[in-house]
Amino acid sequence: MGDGIYWPTFFFLLFSALACGFALAVVFSRNVVRMAFYLVMSLASTAGLFFLAGEDFVGAMQLMIYVGGTLVLLIFGVMLTSQKQFVEMKTPAGQWIVGLVTGCALVALLWMAAFETPQWQPISRAEAEAVAVQPTATPIGVALTNGRVDQLDQPDETLRGGMSSYLLPFEIVSVHLLVVLIGAAYLARAKRRSPSAAAPG
Amino acid sequence: MAEFLANYLPAWLAYMVAGAIHVGLIINLVAVGALVFIWLERKISGRIQDRLGPTRVGGKFGWLQTLADGLKLLTKEDLVPGGADKMLFRIAPYVSFCASIAAFLAIPFAGGDYPFIVQHVNTGVFFVLAVLGLEVFGVILAGYASASKWSLFGAMREAAQVVSYEVPLGLCAVVPVMLAGSLDLVVIGDVQQGWFTNWLIFHDPATFLIFWVYFTCATASVNRAPFDLAEAESELVAGFHTEYSGLRWSFFFMAEYGSMFSVSLLASILFLGGWNGPLPITEWLGLTAANGDIAWYIGQVLGVINVIGKAVAGVCVMMWIRWTLPRLRIDQVMATCLKYCTPLAAAFFLGAVAWQWSLPGRTFFGLLESPAELQSVSEGWSDATAAATDEDEPEASEDQTVSSEPSRKVAAAKLTGAAALQIASTNLQGGK
Amino acid sequence: MHHFMLANLLTEPVGVAHYMAVGAVLFVCGVLCMALKRNALGVLMGIELVLNGANLNFIAFGSRFLRGEGQGLGLDGPLMALFVIVLAAAEAAVALAIVLNFYNNYDSVDIDRADQLQG
Numbered sequence A: 001m002g003d004g005i006y007w008p009t010f011f012f013l014l015f016s017a018l019a020c021g022f023a024l025a026v027v028f029s030r031n032v033v034r035m036a037f038y039l040v041m042s043l044a045s046t047a048g049l050f051f052l053a054g055e056d057f058v059g060a061m062q063l064m065i066y067v068g069g070t071l072v073l074l075i076f077g078v079m080l081t082s083q084k085q086f087v088e089m090k091t092p093a094g095q096w097i098v099g100l101v102t103g104c105a106l107v108a109l110l111w112m113a114a115f116e117t118p119q120w121q122p123i124s125r126a127e128a129e130a131v132a133v134q135p136t137a138t139p140i141g142v143a144l145t146n147g148r149v150d151q152l153d154q155p156d157e158t159l160r161g162g163m164s165s166y167l168l169p170f171e172i173v174s175v176h177l178l179v180v181l182i183g184a185a186y187l188a189r190a191k192r193r194s195p196s197a198a199a200p201g
Numbered sequence B: 001m002a003e004f005l006a007n008y009l010p011a012w013l014a015y016m017v018a019g020a021i022h023v024g025l026i027i028n029l030v031a032v033g034a035l036v037f038i039w040l041e042r043k044i045s046g047r048i049q050d051r052l053g054p055t056r057v058g059g060k061f062g063w064l065q066t067l068a069d070g071l072k073l074l075t076k077e078d079l080v081p082g083g084a085d086k087m088l089f090r091i092a093p094y095v096s097f098c099a100s101i102a103a104f105l106a107i108p109f110a111g112g113d114y115p116f117i118v119q120h121v122n123t124g125v126f127f128v129l130a131v132l133g134l135e136v137f138g139v140i141l142a143g144y145a146s147a148s149k150w151s152l153f154g155a156m157r158e159a160a161q162v163v164s165y166e167v168p169l170g171l172c173a174v175v176p177v178m179l180a181g182s183l184d185l186v187v188i189g190d191v192q193q194g195w196f197t198n199w200l201i202f203h204d205p206a207t208f209l210i211f212w213v214y215f216t217c218a219t220a221s222v223n224r225a226p227f228d229l230a231e232a233e234s235e236l237v238a239g240f241h242t243e244y245s246g247l248r249w250s251f252f253f254m255a256e257y258g259s260m261f262s263v264s265l266l267a268s269i270l271f272l273g274g275w276n277g278p279l280p281i282t283e284w285l286g287l288t289a290a291n292g293d294i295a296w297y298i299g300q301v302l303g304v305i306n307v308i309g310k311a312v313a314g315v316c317v318m319m320w321i322r323w324t325l326p327r328l329r330i331d332q333v334m335a336t337c338l339k340y341c342t343p344l345a346a347a348f349f350l351g352a353v354a355w356q357w358s359l360p361g362r363t364f365f366g367l368l369e370s371p372a373e374l375q376s377v378s379e380g381w382s383d384a385t386a387a388a389t390d391e392d393e394p395e396a397s398e399d400q401t402v403s404s405e406p407s408r409k410v411a412a413a414k415l416t417g418a419a420a421l422q423i424a425s426t427n428l429q430g431g432k
Numbered sequence C: 001m002h003h004f005m006l007a008n009l010l011t012e013p014v015g016v017a018h019y020m021a022v023g024a025v026l027f028v029c030g031v032l033c034m035a036l037k038r039n040a041l042g043v044l045m046g047i048e049l050v051l052n053g054a055n056l057n058f059i060a061f062g063s064r065f066l067r068g069e070g071q072g073l074g075l076d077g078p079l080m081a082l083f084v085i086v087l088a089a090a091e092a093a094v095a096l097a098i099v100l101n102f103y104n105n106y107d108s109v110d111i112d113r114a115d116q117l118q119g
Helices: A007-028 A032-052 A056-081 A093-116 A125-130 A137-145 A157-163 A167-187 B011-048 B065-075 B086-106 B124-133 B135-145 B149-180 B185-190 B205-221 B246-270 B293-322 B330-358 B372-386 B398-402 B410-431 C016-036 C040-062 C076-106
Strands: none
Touching (some): A007 C016, A007 C040, A032 B135, A032 C016, A056 B149, A056 C076, B065 B246, B086 B246, B124 B135, B124 B149, B135 B149, B185 B246, B205 B293
């Protein structure tokens, strides 16, 4: 099976084409609900890329939180705020031209940076096939609570003892989520509309 | 399978053929399953309402009624409403159907060293729940694109309901994960080997109760009555699929029956022993890998029959509920989720943790010694108890269970597991 | 320098650079979305795309399959990606609440109408 098709590359090309194509569709679509649909497809393809990079847990997380949670929320927002049947808002052509020129320049710059850096180039096929499949949830769980499985040969005694774990950021994010939960509920709570908003317009 | 085929075919063709066979099997399972379930639903509803149900088409029990219906749907005109967003309207049923099928990718039908599963994902539970949550997209898109008030209302209800019910559903699914020490569905099924006393539903009172919470939430998250607000006939005509006709409409139905089947499969693997029967019959008959390939294969097929039988029983219970209970109002649905299911799931989760912590190594409500597979997880718990407790111990032993699979690179996985344990123990001692 | 981009495309593994290229496209699409859309929800979708482009880079840096065994960032990559996902969910919730409030006050989600603070 030495030089047949290397399937991960094939699927990388497939998923990356889907992700980029749908991302472009998000930019060029004028209908908000279609944008949301393209965004869903783009993010789901990105989850495919995560699976391909061996990060099953993050991929599933992306599907569950991003695609299943955040985007449902977004579409919900679209439905709550749409007045006409299918919301469309136009952007002037001048802005499009400036935006596209800047965007293409930025992509070219980032691509050059990516492909000119020797450390980021592909490894050989033999090396890639030698990489062992490992469970992904356990190391992440352990790293979030008290230690890093991948830092066992860390020379610094203090760092090895668990300081390099992500316990503190994890706690901060948890508290942050709680604050956001309360804040969002407070912001979006039902209240009477102000009389000025009721004016025709 | 691809490796086996590669002996006869060029490598690239072998992979494609293997993939095609897997996908074909799953699509058949969902499609044929839907045919059977629709027939079953008609029969069950008939019996519950003191009728006979279909009796004419295809022999005595009306076996072919669904097939006849399918042919009828095929011949119907594929209507698109004038004001609809045509592209999204056409694509929405396929989105639902794809999400429903994709969940089967990570569901094993028999365990052991070579499980019957399309893709062995080591975060299986999580993956299945995540993909099941995607089905709501098809419904929302359908509701929005139909340009009909009924559809839009149905879709809004569905969005609110499914997103809310994912929370208690996830909390319930975490309990078997904690007890088995792994997110891998194959491992979770395999630790319940032996007598029915090892099934996780009978592990302790909390898991027994949380199973019913899981079942309620699962019923709600696949939009079955009494939670089928998205298609409430009495208020919304037919909800999100009001404007659909013919084959596209039937795709929504196949998706619904497919996800009913997959949440029931998940319930049977997480709580009801999966492919392990109530009695260890395969062991008595010697149908294990030790007695050669054919015996092993027969044992596996028995396992498949077991797990599918349990799942079908779950689906039948859902139908029974549908034709027995009246539909809730939308505020009652949300209250059931947020006021009852979520706190109950959280409380039972804590109860299961407390039980496992105080009685490690016991099963069947603490009456029996747990089997060897669960002992390794329990060891982590007793270590944790000794060293003033830490949550990640059961996770740490996950790798050791996983590393017994031959298909994985054993050495590397063991290294990770050992390292995790080492870190955990040094930190615990340091922490004291 | 660019020989590997097209040669042996199907028989050789991809590297971090390829993931970064995809990430760059997502990022730029997101930035364009944020700059060009007048609908507040479109801007939000742009933010999600930008965050995903960044996430793809984190995953690529951390992946052993792209950098080889023992190379790369290790667990920092997926952990950062997880935090980004969680924070993005939080950000979306708050942003949506703000958009709904804005809609309540202006009857529109056109961000060009949010010019009350302009002097």
